[in-house]
Amino acid sequence: MKGKCYIQGMAAISPQHTFDGDLLSQPMAVTQGNMLSCVEPDYRAFIAPNSLRRMTRVLKMGLAASLKCLQDAAVAVPGAIVTGTGKGSLQDTERFIKEIRDFEERALNPTPFIQSTYNAVNGLIALQQKCTQYNNTFVHRGFSFEHALLDSMLLLSEGKPDVLAGAFDEITTEHFFIKGRIGHWKKETISSDTLYEHVSPGTISGEGAAFFLLTQEATAQSYAQLSGLQMLYKPSPEKLQHALGQFLTQHGVQPEDIDLVLSGANADSNHQHYYDVLNSYALGTQLPFKHLCGDYETAAAFALWLGASFLKQQQVPLQWFPMLKEQPRSLRNILIYNHFFGEQHSFMLLQKVDQTVSIKG
Amino acid sequence: MEELKQKLKVQIIEALNLQDTRPEDIDDNAPLFGDGLGLDSIDSLELMVLLERYYQIKVEDPREGRKILQSVQSMAEFIQSKQPA
Numbered sequence: 514m515k516g517k518c519y520i521q522g523m524a525a526i527s528p529q530h531t532f533d534g535d536l537l538s539q540p541m542a543v544t545q546g547n548m549l550s551c552v553e554p555d556y557r558a559f560i561a562p563n564s565l566r567r568m569t570r571v572l573k574m575g576l577a578a579s580l581k582c583l584q585d586a587a588v589a590v591p592g593a594i595v596t597g598t599g600k601g602s603l604q605d606t607e608r609f610i611k612e613i614r615d616f617e618e619r620a621l622n623p624t625p626f627i628q629s630t631y632n633a634v635n636g637l638i639a640l641q642q643k644c645t646q647y648n649n650t651f652v653h654r655g656f657s658f659e660h661a662l663l664d665s666m667l668l669l670s671e672g673k674p675d676v677l678a679g680a681f682d683e684i685t686t687e688h689f690f691i692k693g694r695i696g697h698w699k700k701e702t703i704s705s706d707t708l709y710e711h712v713s714p715g716t717i718s719g720e721g722a723a724f725f726l727l728t729q730e731a732t733a734q735s736y737a738q739l740s741g742l743q744m745l746y747k748p749s750p751e752k753l754q755h756a757l758g759q760f761l762t763q764h765g766v767q768p769e770d771i772d773l774v775l776s777g778a779n780a781d782s783n784h785q786h787y788y789d790v791l792n793s794y795a796l797g798t799q800l801p802f803k804h805l806c807g808d809y810e811t812a813a814a815f816a817l818w819l820g821a822s823f824l825k826q827q828q829v830p831l832q833w834f835p836m837l838k839e840q841p842r843s844l845r846n847i848l849i850y851n852h853f854f855g856e857q858h859s860f861m862l863l864q865k866v867d868q869t870v871s872i873k874g
Numbered sequence: 875m876e877e878l879k880q881k882l883k884v885q886i887i888e889a890l891n892l893q894d895t896r897p898e899d900i901d902d903n904a905p906l907f908g909d910g911l912g913l914d915s916i917d918s919l920e921l922m923v924l925l926e927r928y929y930q931i932k933v934e935d936p937r938e939g940r941k942i943l944q945s946v947q948s949m950a951e952f953i954q955s956k957q958p959a
Binding site: 562563566567616619620621622623624627 | 889890891892893894912914916919920923926927
């Protein structure tokens with residue numbers, strides 16, 4: 514793909530303290546139980562009380578994260594708003610469905626119906642920022658965020674100066690129960706910080722919202738360059754291994770150039786073998802991240818936020834990664850590999866913004 | 875009538891999730907939209923649903939709705955007019 518893609522601003526709401534303060538000084542939030550919930554900020558700083566009263570959780574999370582991301586990049590009206598979500602607003606969907614049952618399909622409230630649509634967050638961002646530009650939401654299960662990212666990169670290569678890209682997903686008690694019935698979650702109840710000690714069928718659930726202001730050109734404030742993105746649907750481990758080698762070659766990177774791999778490994782014994790493919794290359798340190806955010810369709814957005822933070826700060830918050838005993842020797846290239854229950858797989862290549870290229874601002 | 879107005883205020887606060895408002899903060903005759911409670915067009919739909927759910931009254935004509943939803947007083951009067959004597 515011609516053109517470049519830089520992360521100029523970003524914000525995340527997650528089960529960790531990612532929204533406010535300094536990443537390096539925040540303690541790791543640990544959840545006892547298999548359902549990780551977001552640490553939510555005070556939304557009143559971002560959303561008017563009259564609007565806030567109507568919004569459910571994921572809408573508030575998505576809107577607040579997007580607004581903080583725009584603030585971070587000092588951009589008021591982005592050239593496009595592109596998001597991905599696996600489930601949209603579950604709370605609204607559940608409320609609307611329950612009301613259909615309780616009121617026998619009559620006297621239904623409009624609000625949960627309106628907000629249960631997947632593009633509700635995009636609409637709220639556009640209304641709040643008075644943005645009449647391109648606006649799209651991708652709902653493609655484990656590829657939702659990746660497709661939003663791909664669309665954003667295409668828009669940049671077509672000449673859009675900047676694009677607001679993001680992802681949001683929530684978990685509810687009811688949905689946790691439903692997905693538990695098809696074996697998504699571990700049967701044993703664990704503490705999130707001991708996730709990788711419990712390799713067994715299923716994983717832990719999570720949620721989060723992360724937004725990125727992507728631009729064609731770097732500035733001194735840029736977090737990182739998103740140099741590559743690739744998606745693979747239900748690959749065999751052999752095909753995955755071959756594709757990873759090709760992906761690195763295509764982007765002019767040797768396996769040994771990768772300083773850090775953020776892997777979506779989640780202690781799910783049903784799909785662990787895919788992550789073992791990473792071991793067939795001489796890559797740098799592998800760090801799993803699902804103990805921090807749990808698993809959900811758009812968890813790769815959290816990984817992208819983490820990777821870009823590491824590159825900007827040139828440090829890894831060691832308190833979040835007890836498996837890492839010391840800081841990596843250098844942090845220039847980060848590979849993110851994630852998959853969603855063995856079906857949707859993705860690679861992302863994040864690179865430190867090269868100080869030798871011309872930087873604006 | 876007083877009892878009905880009190881009940882309506884509680885139902886409005888609950889239906890519209892008016893978090894910092896108590897029933898005693900709502901004046902019987904204050905406009906619900908614009909300057910009063912500052913409600914908007916989606917709230918008016920929610921109030922129509924409230925009338926249907928709790929009082930089995932369906933407002934078909936939007937012009938009629940505008941008059942009915944002027945204040946708690948006008949809503950209560952309308953509900954009372956629809957109830958069997």
